[in-house]
Amino acid sequence: MANKKVDTTKLGVFMIAGVGFLVMLLYVIGKNQNLFGKTFAFRAQFENVHGLMPGNNVRFAGIDAGSVKTVEVLDDTIIEVTLLVKTKMKKFIHRNAKISIATDGLIGNMVVNIEPSKLPAPEVEEGDVLQGVKGLNTDEMLKVLNQTNNDIASIATEIKHTVMRINKSKALWEVLEDESLPANVRQSLQRLKAATVSINHILADVSVVVNDVRDGKGTIGKLVRDSSIALAATEAVDKIKNIGVAADSLSSRINGFVAGITSDVNEGKGTIHTLLKDETMAQQLRNGVGDIEHDARALKEVMEALKQSFLFRGYFRRQEKQKRERSGKGGKY
Amino acid sequence: MNTSENTKAFFTETGAISSFAARFFKQVYKPRFELNEFIRQCYVIGYQSLPLIGLTGFIMGLVLTIQLRPSLTEYGVEAQLPSMISVAVFRELGPVITALIFAGKIGSSIGAELGSMRVTEQIDAMEVSGTNPFKYLVVTRVLATTLMLPILVLLADAIALYGSYLGVNIRGNTSFSLFYTQVTGILEFGDVLPAFIKTFFFGFAIGVIGCYKGYHSRKGTEGVGRSANMAVVISSVTVFVIDLVAVQVTDILNLN
Structure with missing residues (x-):
């Protein structure tokens, strides 16, 4: 080990690399923290x-x-x-x-x-x-999220019950499985569409009428818009009111008249009392009527005798003939 | 040995290492400075350790990324993979793993070298010849380990991040620009500086323990082997102990 040759260049590069990395690291950290x-x-x-x-x-x-x-x-x-x-x-x-x-x-x-x-x-x-x-x-978000989860859980439970009820409903499934239903619905919709068109036309007509009324056209328009008719109507009402007053007066007079008649009848006065209450008068009238009937029968017998007489027979035959002709013409009509 | 003897031996050893470290601080300021030997040690301890440290760092970044991806994917935060790797590597994994590898390579090397010098009486010969063996052999090596380990850790971090970049792109497609932005965007001074500072202590501890074990080696060649072995074991444990203390200090100082 003691004989190993030292390459100072390599050592220098090694040192500079290590220290350089440290300096760069500290600079980057400082830069990130806005120290430079x-x-x-x-x-x-x-x-x-x-x-x-x-x-x-x-x-x-x-x-x-x-x-x-x-x-x-x-x-x-x-x-x-x-x-x-x-x-x-x-x-x-x-x-x-x-x-x-x-x-x-x-x-x-x-x-x-x-x-x-x-x-x-x-x-x-x-x-x-x-x-x-x-x-x-984050805490508040989680609180809200928790509340939302609870709400969703409640809604899911309700939906579950609803779906279960729907699944158990025979009537609903019969309706859903009815293959003619779409055609009927389609037909109903078409009719509804036609009805809507008709209603639109009616509304257009009504609109025209309303416009006419607003413009004072036609009877209703005149009634609504013409002030002279209103005046005439007021006068008519006044007249009707006067007639009513007169009718009241007449009625009271009639009442008085009837009361007088009633009084006369009850007191045995006047013609009405005689007609209604006098029995002698009634008997006389009955006798008179019986006489008239007797005279009428005698007259009928005379007339029959005249029809049989040769002097008047021709006259009655011509009368009969004319009568038949009149009745025959009437039949044709 | 029973428990009490073990405990006594532990404290004796700790006291001896502390005394050795104190002797280092006494000697380091005194001339004559062995600059050439120091540079040679820096070259051997620092530069020549780079391939091993670099390979370890690369594999560390790559494996960590591949291992973390499934968990992050499960939580839907796969996009945060570069940021997580960045913080993990700079704060803890880079310094500790590099220091352990460094302790294995350099601690054993120093222990064996000084041990063999001791048992072959080369150190005694240096003393006789008027050379201060402690200053020439120990101070230069401890200084070199103290200063080179931080550099190695920084380079290991950089290489680990490159390995992580490759790992991210094995199953994904992240541009280098985005990776760089995510890696640096998450970092703060509190992530880098405490980790960087503690590597000086790691290096110092590895150097002191390696030198102590070699310098006090006994019992011939067998003792050399034991010295090398114990240097690795004690320095590795010391790295973890210093790491624990460093985390506590950073937490107390609110630098996390």
């Missing part, structure tokens, strides 16, 4: 930082823009985070930018997201304090 290059700092205040730590990444619209410098508690509701951001990103970050804390992926490190706003605002400056907004949090 120009940066500026501004602050954001949150109610809860969800475990954010110094060194966590800061992203502007999803691009790595810097890192968290410090996390300090100002009071029981405000936690202030100082963000170290590359100076070249300064012109893109405005004071109305939305700053939130989120997780890098589902189980990754915490990151601060800066989302640009579309509304105009001045650029953020060194030392500015911006208000953080509540971002998506």
Whole structure:
């Protein structure tokens, strides 16, 4: 071992390679943590930082823009985070930018997201304090997801019961298996379509009528729109009212007249009483009618004797003949 | 030997090694500095160990990637494979495995070399000739192991990451640019610096223990073999003990 020849060049390369790798590694880490290059700092205040730590990444619209410098508690509701951001990103970050804390992926490190706003605002400056907004949090997401899962489970149970009831329904399956049903439905739809067309026509006609009425055309239109008819109707109503008054007067007069007749009849006065109540008068009338009947029969016998007499026989035959001719012509008609 | 004797022997050995290390610190600042011997030791211990360390590192990165992939695929985070390999290699696997290989190669080598020099009375001859054997043999070797192991670990890390890149692309298709971004993007100073610092302690311990065992070798050629063997065993265990202490210190200092 003591006789081995030392190649200092190889040793130098070996040393430089090792030290160079170390320097490069430290530089890259420092660059990732924004230790090199120009940066500026501004602050954001949150109610809860969800475990954010110094060194966590800061992203502007999803691009790595810097890192968290410090996390300090100002009071029981405000936690202030100082963000170290590359100076070249300064012109893109405005004071109305939305700053939130989120997780890098589902189980990754915490990151601060800066989302640009579309509304105009001045650029953020060194030392500015911006208000953080509540971002998506994995715990809250999981809570909501758990609630959603429970809801879905309840809905699935209901759907299961519904499907089971549907499967057990004989009537429904009979309807579904009825091969004539589609044709009937199709026919019904066609009829419905035709009915709809008819209804459209009717509605068009109705529309025309309504337009006519609105324009004062036709009887109904005149009734609705013509003010003179309304005036005449008012007059007619007045006249009808007058007639009613007159009818009332007449009625009272008739009542008085009837009351007078009734009084006369009851008191045995006047012609009506004689006709209705006097029995002697009735007997006389009955006798008179019996006499008239007797005289009528005697007259009929005389007429029969005249028909048999040669003096008047010809006259009665001509009368008969004319009567038949009249009746024959009437039959033709 | 019973338990009490073993315990006593353990503490005696520990005290002797500590005394040996203290002697190193006394000698290291005193002239005359054996610069040529130090450079020669750096070449032998550092450069000539690179092929073995590099091969070990390459296989470590490749195998680790292939072994981790199924588990990560099962959890749906296969894309995080480069990041995980990066942290694992830089924080723990690179330093510890390299130190163990280094202890096996260099610890045994130093133990056997100094042991044979001791049993052949070359060290005694150096003392008689006016050369400080401790300064010439021990200080140069301990310094070389202390400074070369960190370099070897860094290069082993780099080679392991290359092996990992090949491993990632055996069953996937990841560009070198994306791999580089993922590997460096996850790293922080807390991942690299504590691991880098502890490699100095690993190297120092391996050098001191190897030199101690060789320097105090006894009983002829049999003792040389035992010295080489014990140098490897004790330095390997010491590497793990230092690693344990280093993790605790980093945790207390909140550097994790």
